[in-house]
Amino acid sequence: MxxxxxxxxxxxxxxxxxxxxxxxxxxxxxxxxxxxxxxxxxxxxxxxxxxxxxxxxxxxxxxxxxxYKDVNQDLYDNEKIFSDFVKNINESIKRMDYDKEYTLKNMSQSGPRVAGNLNTEEEDDLHPLFLDVMKVSRLRQAQKHWLPDSRKHHDLNGYISLLHPNQSKLDLQCKTCSLVCSSGHLLHSKFGRRIDSADCVFRMNDAPSRGFSKDVGARTSLRMIGFQAVPNVLKNKDVLLMGSAKPRYLVMWGPDREMASNGTGKGYNHLKALAMMLEQQGTECFLLKEEEMAYNNRLYEAETGQNRAKSGSWLTTGWFTMILARSVCSEIHVYGMVGENYCKKEQGRKHPYHYYNLHSQDECEYYRFMERSFNGGHRFMTEKAIFASWAKLSPKIYFHQPEWD
CATH class of the missing domain: 1.10.287 (Helix Hairpins)
Structure with missing residues (x-):
């Protein structure tokens, strides 16, 4: 033993x-x-x-x-990695604070319109993904880091004739333009004659002029419609597209599935039937090509830092109309569009979303709801912040009813 x-x-x-x-x-x-x-x-x-x-x-x-030596070494390495991670986060926060201070400092010396309007109290109206949208856009203006094609669209090749794609082009050049929105702010404004006095008048979707001409004018040079508004436009074509309301051009935008020309695109099929009828009275119908849609998405991402599709948002018809107006107009006057901070300053004041429907939802309530929507929402306030940053560039943009600061 x-x-x-x-x-x-x-x-x-x-x-x-x-x-x-x-x-x-x-x-x-x-x-x-x-x-x-x-x-x-x-x-x-x-x-x-x-x-x-x-x-x-x-x-x-x-x-x-x-x-356990190796295990302890791994734990040490993990702790170091986590420590470095926290350190980087803290440094990022410091840089964000610095950027904010830098932006506010430079705004007062650069952009005439956007200077001094960065109010952090307005952030509760914005979608979480877009809390820094206005800061990003304004910082770029303060630092003059603008893309060459963000000032003015380069050409009109992105618009294609529906019936004569190889023959007709969108040929529209205007010194002054009136861009008429659908807001209830236009009611009792008596801006009709002023709107009609412009060289070109742009209207959107199914907003009528008949019965509201004293406030919104009677002329229509171009009507921009989104794919979702096509049924209403067809239903009210006599009011929107005939007689004194007849536009010279009808332009439609929509996603690829709606604009497919192989017979599967509902929007394309409806518009083609409408185009054949309108051709006899001198109205040409155009579509935004896929390349033009991609351009608008790139421009939106360049201004906001957010990918439109990944953020679950849709560009508005107002956006596409503004882009087209900046391509063909030397001076743009926008009627019935509230500013980015209007809903915050004017709480308690109610206006219908559409001037032609007094029972439509309150405009600011709808804007807040859409700005916070996670899927399929329009970023109205975000777009208005971008328009504000464009206002003093070329072409100049002026906002009426309400007036912007």
Missing amino acids: IISVSGLLRRSQPSNIKEANGVIWKLCMMKLYSITSAGFTVSVGCFLVFIAYVHLTSQNVQFRSNE
Whole structure:
């Protein structure tokens, strides 16, 4: 038994611990039949038991130490990574604070319209993804980091004739333009003659002029309609597209699935039937090409820092009308569009979303709802912030009813 323990002591490795413990247990449980004859043997055995226990315990501790060395190193590395992560976050926050201060400082010296209008209290009206939209756009203006094509669209090749794609082009050049919105703010404004006095008058979707000409005018040079408004335009074509309301051009925008010319695009099919009827009275129908839609998406992302599709938003018909107006007009007058901070300043004042529907939802309530929508919403206030940053560029943009600061 003593020899067995001695052998284990010479080759005691962590893998032998279980076997050695068994031997030690047997020594401790020996029955001492004769104290006189076996006294020396028992004494030596007990001494060896003690030595074996101490030695194997130290070996076990060393093994455990080696076993967890790598684990401890991993924990250290993870703690360092996390510490660096927190450090980077703190530095990013400091940079954001600096950018905000830098923006506010430079705004007072750069953009005439956007200077001093960065009110953080307005952020509760914005979608969480767009809290910094106005800051991004204004910072770019303060630093003059504008894309060359963000000032004015380069050409009209992005608009294609529905019936004569290889023959007709959108040929419209205007010195002054009236862009008429659909807001209830236009009611009782008596801006009709002023609107009609412009070289070109732009209207949108199914907003009529008949019955409201004193406030919104009677002439229509171009009507921009979104794919969702096509059914209403068809239903009210006599009011919107005939007689004194007849536009020279009808332009439609929509996603690829609606604008497909292979027979599957509902919007395309409806507009083609309408175009064949309107051609006889001198109205040409145009579509926004896929390349033009992509251009608008890129421009929106350049101004906001947000990808339109990934953010779950749709550009408005007002956006597409503004882009077209900036391409063909030397001076733009917008009627019935509230500013980016109007709804915050004028809480309690109610106006219908459409001047031709007094029972439509309150305009500001609808804007707030859409700005916070996570899927399929229009970013009305975000777009207005962008329009504000364009106002003093070329072409100049002026806003009426209400007047912008």
